[in-house]
Amino acid sequence: MELGSVLEFLENKTILVTGATGFLAKIFVEKILRVQPNVKKLYLLLRAADAKSATVRFHNEIIGKDLFRVLKEKNGTHLNALISEKITLVPGDITREDLGVKDSNLREEMWNKLDVVINLAATTNFDERYDVALDLNTFGAKHVLNFSKKCAKLNVLVHVSTAFVWGEESGMLYESSFKMGDTLNGASGLDIDVERQVVEQELNELQAEGASEEAITLAMKDLGIKRAKIYGWPNTYVFTKVMGEMFIEHLKENMSVAIVRPTIVTGTYKEPFPGWAEGIRTIDSLALGYGKGRLTCFLGDVKGIVDVIPADMVVNAIIVAVVAHAKQPSDVNNIYQVGSSLRNPLIYTNLQDHAYRYFTKKPWINKDGKPVKVGKITVFHDMASFYRYMTVRYILPLKGLELANAAFCKYFQSKYNDLNRKINFVMRLVELYRPYLFFGGIFDDKNTEKLRLVARDNGVETDIFYFDPKCIDWEDYFINTHIPGIVKYAFK
Template sequence: MELTGIVNSLEYKSILVTGAAGFLAKIFVEKVLRVQPNVKKLYLLLRAADAESATQRLHKEVIGKEVFRVLREKCGASLDSFIADKVTAVAGDIACDNLGIEASDLREEMWKEIDIIVNLAATTNFDERYDVSLGVNAMGAKYVLSFAKRCVKLQMLLHVSTAYVAGEQAGLIMEKPFRMGETLNGTPGLDIEEELKLVEEKMKELRALGAPKSAETFAMKELGINRARFYGWPNTYVFTKSLGEMLIGQSRGNLPLVIIRPTIITSTYREPFPGWVEGMRTIDSLGVGYGKGRITCFLGDPESIIDVIPGDMVVNAMIVAMVAHANQHGEFIYQVGSSVRNPAKFTLFQDYGYQFFSKNPCIDKDGKPIKVGKVAVFSTMDSFHKYMAIRYMLPLKALQLLNIVSCQYFQSLYSNLSRKINFVMRLVELYRPYLFFRGVFDDLNLEKLRIAIKDNGEEENKFCFDTKCIDWDDYFLNIHLPGLIRYVFK
């Protein structure tokens, strides 16, 4: 594979970005505008009632964010006119036909102009309502593909998934596509249409019973988790992302398709500046809970590898793959992570948290610094339950029964302790598959991209996605955790 002129390849291109208000999408949009000001047009799909609302969201939730600081400084007073010329806010909804774009003239323009589609829209909650997760992560991917097929000059559909569609596999996990109906545990009968019918029937049942909104949400979340686990996936998020991959893989025809599977995405490593992060990334929930004194113990395998990847490296890999496979009629899978080239063990994260928050304590509601201690880590669920029972002087049976389903029962028995304990137990329940994860993600395809770009030193540096260059001690103590404090804790 020969790969040169990445920046030039973006010149005069029209690109549709779905999920444009998301963390990764902002990094992508900023990067394209900064390195290639001669991009023709970025169409940013935003959930909104109309064009005016979409434009307001664009300026408030995308361009107005800190990640655009460098571009803002570069453009100065001309930023607004530059954005007006290069960016079009599109009111729509990925979970609808034609992406919910009601303005017919804009739809026609997009079908004529778009060269590349980057699908970043997703709901990433592990225990999202099943109807919502199916609508966005699975059917949304199908609607994006249908829209792509109407774009007369389309060169590429790039779909961002997650490496954890692999479920809880151990060993070397290959970069291979999913096929329709394939399940992780071999259970037959997976049919997306049947899953949609199941949701519809459950909703009819709940409405017939007059169930309140809270009960409906609870039932939909439970349905999603149960269906995911029935077929071998640990949660609703990764299950529905797998279904999305199946749908576009089956129906793409000869459309060039790249599927990017990032691992756990963290703050920017280098661009547009180090440490920018937005919202709670997966492992940050643990860091925040620990820094605020809410977590004093946790569960995990000290020898397991936590595969993390900075957001800007994911975006660099996306852009390089996008350029490399434009107009190539195939399906290409890229797992973007660090577990093969530069693995970081679970034990390191314990040390980082203690080192950082000991020197940079959070402040409690009374204005006093919160002291943190070493976290007790338990390598089995039984040892964790025993510790929690002893610490809070509770019947062991209550803790052994505690899971997402029994939280309400537990709260009624132990209301004075429920908030603190449920916080820890909920994190344990949701993140357990990743804290005992025994797989590493093969990145041979990504290595081929690295080799292809290596001959061009300037662009290799501009679009770096080689995790071997990361010193994890420096990254977490001097970049990621300070960024978390600055941009999330504020």
Template structure:
């Protein structure tokens, strides 16, 4: 961490000009808030925002970023001067990474960015596990390529930081997974099943599929959308990844590593990102994310079991720790013309098992039950069972649906119609959960974070200000007192 010996993390960001993509997203908001709070003398933060024009971008900045409770501490710090401070530091830019030059229409602004930007933080992504393949390719792969092309034209650029996911390694591996770069064309299939991943061929495949779907006038827009989602899942699993999201994020990494030239590149790979642990607002989160989908289904008594290995590690990491790692790695490798990979998770240093997580859910919701639509408490009396029972239930639902469907057809919908619809909804919901998440509930890998450990050891007095050590998380305290209440507050 050469640069950090000469200048602290806080001092490094003084007078820096930064471009952030995906700036209305969860992680980017935490990054921007932290940056402004610890270094008020940052020169400028350009925020790329999907918007039709500058006025719309400004409106999204006000409502979707600064309007969030996350910025409460910063507002209190600056008092009546907050608005003028924010306007002097934050510059919303209307654009979209799916286009060249990031979709920025103002050529003068483009040239300004080329001349001034020193750090690019690429957080833009679609994180939907089963997103349309064309959408996911455009954002996670071509989007990364466009940001890289833009970065190469920034004459003062010191760092390109890209946020990926630890699960680019897939979910079939076991043991310690190293912080290793992905080579262009690499797949997760091995042996006689190995193959080359041709990204350009995948893009061509999607374009041909879109033409084919649009030419079929019997297909509704919904049917076309579902077909494109299915194509993404098929291609992901063909090459060894569990879903479209991690598959396209892996391809994005390949493009960056292959095409970066001498550009300083840090790829941060968080595991499952959860709510803020400490800084600045414990429990703050946006939306129900990944593992919390199960938790809320369990709390609402819609899910009592889910297949999985009780002793497998659930790799959780609070959002503020991820942002701290992003800032620390930016400083550590500024101007270093190489590629650096960092896992940011907890599975190696402070693991929590699937069974322990389920116990936490039971303990919390048995004491704090949710309320049903009729106002009655949804009492929780048993811990969710990590067994194959849900898979068996899917088979029962499918059989009953076939029987009820036949009766429904014979009677023209007069008998069992409502029961059929209710059962069909439950069947589709459970099947979707299993299709998307079962690969993770049997995952036996642990993410090596040796690079992050070396970085932590060199931080000195700033270690707690930029805490990224998962050993500092006391899981029961965090889940019971911070994370679950945060999910319930911000859902």
């Protein structure tokens, strides 16, 4: 593997970014425009019916974000000209053939001009409807690959997946691919086309029964988890993402493809500025509940490792992988797990300490204008002790309140509602994150480390395209960067 200057490679290149309104996609677009304004063109695929609605989404969900303030300061009054020259909005939908691009001239233009395709389109919701996740994460990957095959001079396709395609596996988890039909538990019979048929049959039956939209949504969520667990995966998200990888590997033929698997993605480490975040993602849900005083107990292995990686490092790894795999043979090692558990592990108990220190010093102000006082969380090390605690502390009192409420008292009704909300909140978090609270896996990153070393030895601009987790001081990062970032940008 040989690498030249990343900045030189990006110059005059034409790049398609799918899922352009997503968290990582926005950071990617900002990075390219800021460090290499001589990129020829960025085509941004947005789910939109037409050019007008795509423009509205671009201004509201991309360029209007605080993420772009450094770019705005750098370019001043020239920013609009830069955007007009460098960005082409593509209304479309990756769940459809040819990415749902209706404009035939625009399709032909991309097929003739694209050098690079970055597939960042996905739903990351753990309990997404199965039909939605299958369309986006699985068949969407297939559609992006097929679209890329029609590009006359394409250098490389980079498909962004997740390291948690390994499910609940423990030990060293390698940067190896999944072949079509592979399963984690050894079960046979996984066929992606059959999965689509299962979805269609279930939808047809529900509609024939006159089920409400709410009932259909719940049934589709349950179906996704059920189908995932049949083959050894814990939730719909990772199941549909691994099937997307299967499509990529099975159908890529001679195309140069790289698959990037980030772990838990957190706010930016330093670019375009430290701490930019968007939405509530994975561990941030716990910080949200804790900071607002709603999470006083939880369960998990306090000595376990939680694998997190800042978003700007993920984007930098994607960009360097683009350069490394441009015109490379399709059979080279092409999977990159981008995380920290091997090189610079973060321990769950340390994460709790960081949150306690931050919210003690800077407490959340509730709707009544009063600071929320946080304390140490009671942590249970197994499900049995957790359920015993919940029963004695909450469920039995809840039943008592049900009886009292039957007697008429509004006071008990209020207490009942508050307690019920707290139980539902905690139990939902437990169910969503249970597979990862006792996660025993370490993500090998041999290929990613090789990419780092080659970049360093080849004089690549490693100060610009940094992605080595060993440089992170986790205590400083969480207390002074990440938690302040999610409080500012993500907490509502």
